[in-house]
Amino acid sequence: MSTQADVKSLDTLAFVKAALAAYAHESAGALDEIELEGRKAVDYITVDQAAFWKAEVRRCNDLVNQAIKDLEHCRAFKKVGDNQPSCAEEKKALEKARAKLARAERKAEAVRRWTPVVLQQFRETCVRLVHFREVVDVDCPKAIARVERMLRSLEAYGQLSGPRPDSTDAAGGSAAAVTRQIEEAPSGTSAAPVVDDAGAAT
DSSP states (O other): OOOOOOOSOHHHHHHHHHHHHHHHHHHHHHHHHHHHHHHHHHHIIIIIIHHHHHHHHHHHHHHHHHHHHHHHHHHHHSOBTTBOOOOHHHHHHHHHHHHHHHHHHHHHHHHHHHHHHHHHHHHHHHHHHHHHHHIIIIIHHHHHHHHHHHHHHHHHHHTSOOSOHHHHHHHHHHHHHHHHHHHHSOTTSOSSOOBOTTSOBO
16 A cells, blocks of 8 residues: 555645534534524424414313303393394304304313423434534544644645755766766777766766
């Protein structure tokens, strides 16, 4: 396995680090907002609507009782001889009051039936949000720290000095000296320098 780094751009790692930080920040804010809005919805159903329809049932019961009294009053005091009064308006008012009561009772029952379901679903959602929050609060900072270490290591690697210029100049000077010896060699002699066992040209 190769141990050499194949780095194309440090700016890319810097961008990844910034993106991770932005993701963690925005995700944390979104989680807070989701939890807040979810709790508002749950309270609206389990508290506000429960109280509203409970009060509505009481109010509609009062309307029904009042409509019954009005109908009885009509039958008792509007009777002319043996003729029973129609009391059509009072009957319609009673029917309307009973219909409102039936609707209020259905709504109140629906709230009672769905309250435990809503609460259970919200609890399960909160558990999932906790797991996601662990990713945002724990895993993201770890990833950012790892990228930061990579950046520091690569920046330090980039600052390492390359080949010494003096060594290069010395090598170039030796090569030039050998070239001059070849050019100045008398005619009929070998143009190639002889290298002894110690590696010195003669």
